[in-house]
Amino acid sequence: xxxxxxxxxxxxxxxxxxxxxxxxxxxxxxxxxxxxxxxxxxxxxxxxxxxxxxxxxxxxxxxxxxxxxxxxxxxxxxxxxxxxxxxxxxxxxxxxxxxxxxxxxxxxxxxxxxxxxxxxxxxxxxxxxxxxxxxxxxxxxxxxxxxxxxxxxxxxxxxxxxxxxxxxxxxxxxxxxxxxxxxxxxxxxxxxxxxxxxxxxxxxxxxxxxxxxxxxxxxxxxxxxxxxxxxxxxxxxxxxxxxxxxxxxxx
Ligand SMILES: [Zn+2]
Numbered sequence: 001x002x003x004x005x006x007x008x009x010x011x012x013x014x015x016x017x018x019x020x021x022x023x024x025x026x027x028x029x030x031x032x033x034x035x036x037x038x039x040x041x042x043x044x045x046x047x048x049x050x051x052x053x054x055x056x057x058x059x060x061x062x063x064x065x066x067x068x069x070x071x072x073x074x075x076x077x078x079x080x081x082x083x084x085x086x087x088x089x090x091x092x093x094x095x096x097x098x099x100x101x102x103x104x105x106x107x108x109x110x111x112x113x114x115x116x117x118x119x120x121x122x123x124x125x126x127x128x129x130x131x132x133x134x135x136x137x138x139x140x141x142x143x144x145x146x147x148x149x150x151x152x153x154x155x156x157x158x159x160x161x162x163x164x165x166x167x168x169x170x171x172x173x174x175x176x177x178x179x180x181x182x183x184x185x186x187x188x189x190x191x192x193x194x195x196x197x198x199x200x201x202x203x204x205x206x207x208x209x210x211x212x213x214x215x216x217x218x219x220x221x222x223x224x225x226x227x228x229x230x231x232x233x234x235x236x237x238x239x240x241x242x243x244x245x246x247x248x249x250x251x
Contacts, residue, residue: 001229002033005120006057008229010183011037012176014153017047020068021174021183022227023061026127027136030061048151050158051141052185052227053168054079056090057124060131062139071149072141073162073170080138091132098125161213163187164206167195173210180222182214182237188224190232192239196247204248211241 002009007029010021018041024030038044046068051059054076062070084090101122108115143149151158156178163171167186174183186195201207214237224232 001225002036003229004029004033005117005124006228007033007124008227009033009037009061010225011041012156012179013041013043014047014156016153017045018043019047019151019153019156019158020049020065021225022052022058022185023049023065025057025060025124026131027061027064028127028130029124031064033061034064047153048143048158050151050160050172050174051076051170052172052174052183054083054170055168055186056083056128056138058185058227059138059140060128060136063136065139069143070139070141071143071145071151071160073172074144074146075165075170076141077144079169080140084138087132087135091129094125094129094132098122098129101125159217161210162206163210164203165198166203166207167197169198173214175217175221177217177220180220182217182221182224184224184226184232184237184240186227188232188236188240189226190230190236192236192241192243194240194243194247201247207244208248211244214241 007024008022009024012019018037024033046065049062049065049068049070051070051072054072101118104118105115105122108118145160147162149160156176159175161173163173171185171187188194221234221237224237226232
């Protein structure tokens, strides 16, 4: 995992090339993460980038993996279009966040822990701002799926499953059985707290299906990795399933 503030890229080296999960908020920083991964694995063979969902802090860096296939849920395509209908608005919002971190940097004691965190976040948003200003397009997924999709890399496999509209309109789960890992994007946080942005719960039948899908794999999971580098436990995952089922039952 390459982690810088809330930017997190996970890279897994397989017999058929490197698979990357999520690509960060900017091309400027993600090209550096890519170099770091190349150095670690002594390989430039990036086969796939999988986006856990279509928010820009997870896919803006897709384009630095020039030769990779990009995999995401089919709703990503529309979602990306929609997010960038008014780039000026996004640019303004990102610029404002950058300024807020600038103020924090002035306030905090230099080189303290909180100062470093603000510095990293400021750098992320500044790089994101630069991409928007230079109108660098987002490399969209060229492999999309509706319900589930498997990627077989010989010694390592990736099982992708659509969660249903929840944190975004394109949230997927990624299970890697050989490594006992489950990637949950921004769907859940510590203690299983779900991130539900779709309050209409239009896809609650899909949520129930996804919870079943997780339950079936529960004993094969050792660690859960969140979209911003949180490493969570089976207890967190069980709590998440419970909370989702409660949400479904409410109405
Ligand atoms: Zn998100």
